[in-house]
Amino acid sequence: MRLTVNGAQHHLVGLDPRTTLLDVLRERLHLTGAKKGCDHGQCGACTVLLDGRRVNSCLILAITQPDARVTTVEGLGHRGEPHPVQQGFLEHDGFQCGYCTPGQICSAVGMLDEVAQGWPSAVTESDSEDLLADAEIRERMSGNLCRCGAYPNMVPAIREAAGR
Amino acid sequence: MTNTLSRAVGSPLARLEGPAKVSGAARYAAEYPQDQMAYAWIVPSPVPRGRLDAVLTDPAEEDDVLVVLWHGNAPHLEKSDDPELAVLQSDRIAYRGQPVALVVARTLEGARRAAQVVQLDITAEDHDVELRADHPDLHTPDEVVPGVPADTATGDVDAALATAPATVDVTYSTPALHNNPMEPHATIARWDGEDLVLYDSNQHPSGIAKTLGTVFGLPAERVHVIAEHIGGGFGSKGSARPNAVLAAMGSWVTGRPVQLALPRQAMFSMVGHRAPTVQRIRIGASLDGELTAIDHESWTQTSRLFEFVESPGVVTRSMYPVPNLRTSHRVVPLDVPTPRWMRGPGEAPGMVALECALDELAIRLDLDPVELRARSANPGYLSCLRRGAERFGWSGRDNRPRQRREGDWWIGTGMAGATYPANAMPSTARVRALGHDGYEVAIGAADLGTGARTILAQIAADELGVPVDDVHIRIGDSTLPVASVAGGSSGSASWGWAVTGACRALRESGDDEATFDTTELVGKMPTDRHAYGAHFAEVRVDAVTGEVRVSRLFGMYDTGRILNPRTARSQFIGGMVMGIGMALHEESVLDPALGAWVNHDLAEYHIPAHADVEQIDAEWLDEPAADLNPMGAKGIGEIGIVGSPAAIVNAVWHATGVRIRDLPVRLDKLLPSL
Ligand code: FES
Numbered sequence: 077m078r079l080t081v082n083g084a085q086h087h088l089v090g091l092d093p094r095t096t097l098l099d100v101l102r103e104r105l106h107l108t109g110a111k112k113g114c115d116h117g118q119c120g121a122c123t124v125l126l127d128g129r130r131v132n133s134c135l136i137l138a139i140t141q142p143d144a145r146v147t148t149v150e151g152l153g154h155r156g157e158p159h160p161v162q163q164g165f166l167e168h169d170g171f172q173c174g175y176c177t178p179g180q181i182c183s184a185v186g187m188l189d190e191v192a193q194g195w196p197s198a199v200t201e202s203d204s205e206d207l208l209a210d211a212e213i214r215e216r217m218s219g220n221l222c223r224c225g226a227y228p229n230m231v232p233a234i235r236e237a238a239g240r
Numbered sequence: 241m242t243n244t245l246s247r248a249v250g251s252p253l254a255r256l257e258g259p260a261k262v263s264g265a266a267r268y269a270a271e272y273p274q275d276q277m278a279y280a281w282i283v284p285s286p287v288p289r290g291r292l293d294a295v296l297t298d299p300a301e302e303d304d305v306l307v308v309l310w311h312g313n314a315p316h317l318e319k320s321d322d323p324e325l326a327v328l329q330s331d332r333i334a335y336r337g338q339p340v341a342l343v344v345a346r347t348l349e350g351a352r353r354a355a356q357v358v359q360l361d362i363t364a365e366d367h368d369v370e371l372r373a374d375h376p377d378l379h380t381p382d383e384v385v386p387g388v389p390a391d392t393a394t395g396d397v398d399a400a401l402a403t404a405p406a407t408v409d410v411t412y413s414t415p416a417l418h419n420n421p422m423e424p425h426a427t428i429a430r431w432d433g434e435d436l437v438l439y440d441s442n443q444h445p446s447g448i449a450k451t452l453g454t455v456f457g458l459p460a461e462r463v464h465v466i467a468e469h470i471g472g473g474f475g476s477k478g479s480a481r482p483n484a485v486l487a488a489m490g491s492w493v494t495g496r497p498v499q500l501a502l503p504r505q506a507m508f509s510m511v512g513h514r515a516p517t518v519q520r521i522r523i524g525a526s527l528d529g530e531l532t533a534i535d536h537e538s539w540t541q542t543s544r545l546f547e548f549v550e551s552p553g554v555v556t557r558s559m560y561p562v563p564n565l566r567t568s569h570r571v572v573p574l575d576v577p578t579p580r581w582m583r584g585p586g587e588a589p590g591m592v593a594l595e596c597a598l599d600e601l602a603i604r605l606d607l608d609p610v611e612l613r614a615r616s617a618n619p620g621y622l623s624c625l626r627r628g629a630e631r632f633g634w635s636g637r638d639n640r641p642r643q644r645r646e647g648d649w650w651i652g653t654g655m656a657g658a659t660y661p662a663n664a665m666p667s668t669a670r671v672r673a674l675g676h677d678g679y680e681v682a683i684g685a686a687d688l689g690t691g692a693r694t695i696l697a698q699i700a701a702d703e704l705g706v707p708v709d710d711v712h713i714r715i716g717d718s719t720l721p722v723a724s725v726a727g728g729s730s731g732s733a734s735w736g737w738a739v740t741g742a743c744r745a746l747r748e749s750g751d752d753e754a755t756f757d758t759t760e761l762v763g764k765m766p767t768d769r770h771a772y773g774a775h776f777a778e779v780r781v782d783a784v785t786g787e788v789r790v791s792r793l794f795g796m797y798d799t800g801r802i803l804n805p806r807t808a809r810s811q812f813i814g815g816m817v818m819g820i821g822m823a824l825h826e827e828s829v830l831d832p833a834l835g836a837w838v839n840h841d842l843a844e845y846h847i848p849a850h851a852d853v854e855q856i857d858a859e860w861l862d863e864p865a866a867d868l869n870p871m872g873a874k875g876i877g878e879i880g881i882v883g884s885p886a887a888i889v890n891a892v893w894h895a896t897g898v899r900i901r902d903l904p905v906r907l908d909k910l911l912p913s914l
C-alpha cells in the first residue's frame with residue numbers, strides 16, 4: 077500500500093489490517109511527532125492532516141487510506157522555517173510538556189483552513205463577523221486536550237498565525 | 241551575586257527545547273527506535289480482590305507472541321520499598337486493574353490481541369471499595385508523610401469552640417482524581433549484557449535507576465534511565481511505576497528491547513491518583529473575625545498494598561495562626577488501587593475545606609472574605625490579598641448572594657487563599673568548561689514541562705558570567721550527577737542550588753570542571769517556610785441548566801524570586817486550569833459492585849478543555865526569599881491548584897446562594913436549588 081507522508085512516498089508491505097494510521101506513523105515510519113494520548117479519539121494528541129483535513133489518526137485504520145496524503149507536524153513549515161502556527165506557539169509559550177503540542181498545531185492548521193472556508197462552529201451566531209474571536213478559537217480547538225493547561229497562550233498564538 | 245551584569249535570571253527566556261517540541265523532534269520515552277523491538281501489553285485483573293490460579297493462552301494467538309508472563313513463570317524480583325513494583329510475584333490480587341500477566345509479542349497489535357484473549361483462572365473474593373467516615377477499619381497512620389505526624393493539637397480546641405461567639409461546623413468531600421498527564425506512562429527497556437537501559441517517562445531518573453537496581457539486584461550505576469522529554473506527570477511519575485519493571489522483565493525474558501506504553505485506561509489503576517477525602521472542619525471566631533479555634537478532621541482511603549495517606553489537615557497547621565488548633569487524619573485500607581501524589585497532595589483538597597469554611601464564616605459574620613483573611617495573614621499573604629483584590633476589581637463587591645443576573649446567568653465572585661511549602665532536596669551538579677564551546681552543566685534533573693532546563697541555563701549563565709547561549713544543559717539522564725525528584729515544587733530550588741554551587745566552585749578554583757553537592761546546605765535550610773497566594777474567581781451559572789462557567793480567574797502569588805516570568809506564568813496558569821477541573825469537572829467514580837473506575841478514559845473523566853478556560857491570569861510580588869537558597873526562589877508548580885478550586889466554589893455560592901460542599905460542583909447538584 078502506498079502512503080504519502082509530508083511529500084515522501086512510502087510503500088507499506090505486510091500491513092496488519094488492525095494497524096492505525098497513528099501506529100504506522102510512529103512505529104513504522106518513526107514519525108513520532110504525532111502523539112498517542114488515548115488511542116480512542118478522545119484527546120487529539122494524534123491529530124494530523126489527511127488530504128488537508130484534521131483527523132485523529134488513532135481512529136483511522138491505515139489500510140482504509142490507500143494513496144492518502146498525510147501531513148504531520150514534522151511536515152509543517154518550509155525549508156527550516158517554522159509554520160506560522162509553530163512560530164506562534166513559540167512566541168506565546170503555547171505549551172509546557174509539549175506532548176499535546178504537535179496535535180494542537182496540526183489541529184490549528186486544519187482549523188484555520190476551515191475558518192478560511194467560512195465553516196461555522198457550535199458558537200457561531202448568524203450575525204457572527206469574527207470567526208477567530210477568542211470564543212471561536214476555544215470552541216474550535218476543544219477537541220485537543222492539554223493537561224498542562226497551556227490553552228490561554230495558544231489562543232493568541234493561533235489568532236496571530238491566521239494573519240500571517 | 242558574582243556578576244553584577246547578571247541578567248539572565250528574571251528574563252522571559254523562551255524554553256530551550258521549544259523548537260524541538262513544536263516541530264515534533266523532541267523524543268519522549270516510547271519514541272526511541274530499537275532493533276528487533278518487541279511490544280508488551282498488560283493483562284489487568286478483572287476483579288478487585290482474589291487469587292489468580294492460572295493463566296491460559298490461546299494457541300491461535302501464539303504466532304506473534306513471544307511470551308506470556310505471570311506469577312507462575314515470571315522471574316523472581318528483589319523487594320523494594322514499594323510493593324506495587326513486586327509485579328507478577330504472587331497470586332494475590334489487591335485491586336481491579338492490577339497487572340496480573342504481561343504479553344510480549346512481535347507486534348503491538350499482536351500483543352494487544354493476545355492480552356485480550358488470555359484466560360485468567362481466578363478465585364474472586366468479597367471486596368470492599370467504599371470510603372465511609374464510620375468505616376470500622378479506619379485507623380490513625382503513624383505518619384502522613386515521613387516526618388509529618390497524623391495528628392496535632394495545641395490549646396484547648398473544644399473549650400474554644402464551645403465559647404466562640406461565631407462558629408461553623410461543616411463537612412466537605414473531594415472525589416478521587418487522576419493525574420492524567422497527556423503522555424501515558426511508557427518505557428522501552430533493553431539489556432546491554434547485565435546492564436539495564438530504560439527510556440522511561442518519569443520525574444526522577446536518578447531515583448528510578450536506584451529503585452530498578454534494587455528490584456533487579458543491580459547497583460544503581462548499572463541501570464541507565466533516560467528521560468529527555470516527559471509529557472507531564474503531576475506527581476504520577478514521581479517514582480518507578482509497574483510499567484518500568486514489567487518492560488525490563490519482558491526484555492530480560494525475551495532478549496529483545498521491549499516497549500510498554502500504558503493505555504489510558506490503565507493509568508486509572510496502576511500509576512496512582514489523588515485519594516478521595518471527607519473532611520469535617522470546625523472554626524471558632526470572635527465577632528470581628530479573629531480566629532480562635534480550628535478543628536480539621538479528615539478521612540481517606542489507601543490500598544491494601546501500600547499505605548499512602550492523602551493529608552488535607554497538614555495545610556491548616558501553618559495557614560493561619562490560631563491559638564487552639566487540632567488536625568487529624570484517619571485512613572482505611574480498601575480493595576482499591578494505591579493512591580499517590582497528585583499536584584498539591586494534601587494542600588489541594590485541604591484548602592477546599594479550609595477556604596470554603598472560611599467563606600462560610602465570613603458570611604456568618606457579615607464580613608468581606610478578603611478582610612476576614614487579612615486579619616490573620618502574614619505580610620506576604622496580606623500583600624497577595626490586597627494586590628490581588630485590587631487587580632481583580634474586588635472592592636465594592638456586594639457580599640450578599642444571588643444579586644447579579646444577566647439574562648439567564650447568575651454572576652458571582654469568590655476568593656480563597658493559597659499556600660505551598662518552600663522545599664529543597666539534596667542534589668549534585670557538575671560544570672565543565674568546554675573552551676570555545678562554552679560550558680556544559682549536567683544534573684540528573686527532569687523537565688516535565690516546567691521549564692527546568694531553561695531556568696537552569698539562566699542560573700548557570702549568570703553565575704558563570706556568560707550569555708545563556710554559552711551554556712549547554714544536560715538533564716534527564718541517570719548517569720548525570722544525582723538529582724532530587726521533580727516534585728514538591730522543589731526542582732528550581734534544589735537543582736538551581738546545586739548548579740549555582742558548581743558554577744561558583746568552577747570560578748573559584750579556576751579548574752575546568754567542578755561538582756557541587758548541596759546535601760549539607762539543604763540540611764541547614766529553614767523548614768517552616770511557605771509560598772503564599774490568593775485566588776479570585778468570577779463565575780456565571782446558567783439559571784436554567786445549572787451550567788457553571790468560570791469567566792475570570794486570577795492568582796496573585798508571593799513565591800520568592802521568579803526566575804523566568806514566561807515559564808512561571810505558564811506554570812501558575814496551568815495549576816489554576818487544573819483547579820478549574822477540580823472545582824467543576826474532575827471526579828473518578830468507583831463502582832462499588834465492580835470495584836472499577838467506571839469513567840476510566842478521557843471521554844468520561846473530564847479535564848478542562850479549551851472552551852472551559854476563559855480569562856485567566858497570574859501575577860506575583862517577586863520578592864526574593866534570600867535566606868532560603870541562593871536564587872531566593874520558592875516553588876511555583878503546585879500553588880496554582882491550591883485554593884483556586886475553593887475560590888470557584890465560593891463564587892458559585894455568591895452567584896446563586898447555593899453552597900456545594902461535595903466536589904465537583906456539577907449541575908445536577910446545583911439545579912434543585914436554583
Ligand atoms: S490519541 Fe488519538 S485522540 Fe487521543
Ligand code: FES
Pocket residue numbers: 170171172173174175176177221222223224225226422471472689
Ligand atoms: S503542553 Fe503538556 S499537555 Fe499540553
